[in-house]
Amino acid sequence: MNSDKTEPLDLQVPEDLLLETNAKAALAHSCLVRNMAAQKGRQVCIYGYLVTTKPVRTIKGEMMYFGSFVDCEGNFLDTVHFPETARKFPFRGRAVYRLQGRIVEEVGFMSLEVSSMEKLPRKADPRAGA
16 A cells, blocks of 8 residues: 555544543542541542442431442442531432542441532443444
């Protein structure tokens, strides 16, 4: 193929690789369950896969939730979602969530008092179209 024309190079990063790179960067700057004790009392961001929730009514009759998540290392994370936060940031099914909040210790166990929560999109399975 001898051609005098030079094709321009496409230096664009593929979107799926960009998403993966951004995800790795985000994880690198987030807290892991194994580091929670060192971050006690601080505001942190943790990524976790939702395992289960437990709804509870407060004395005022409002709904609040306790959540269980698994981080990227397979460690369990307990969360507390007070009524106002639970209304603003509802659970939207099993998925990975970006959780932000304050780490607290109660009776020797660490948990996250959630101040915001976002369900993250799933990367499409490339085999699905085949």
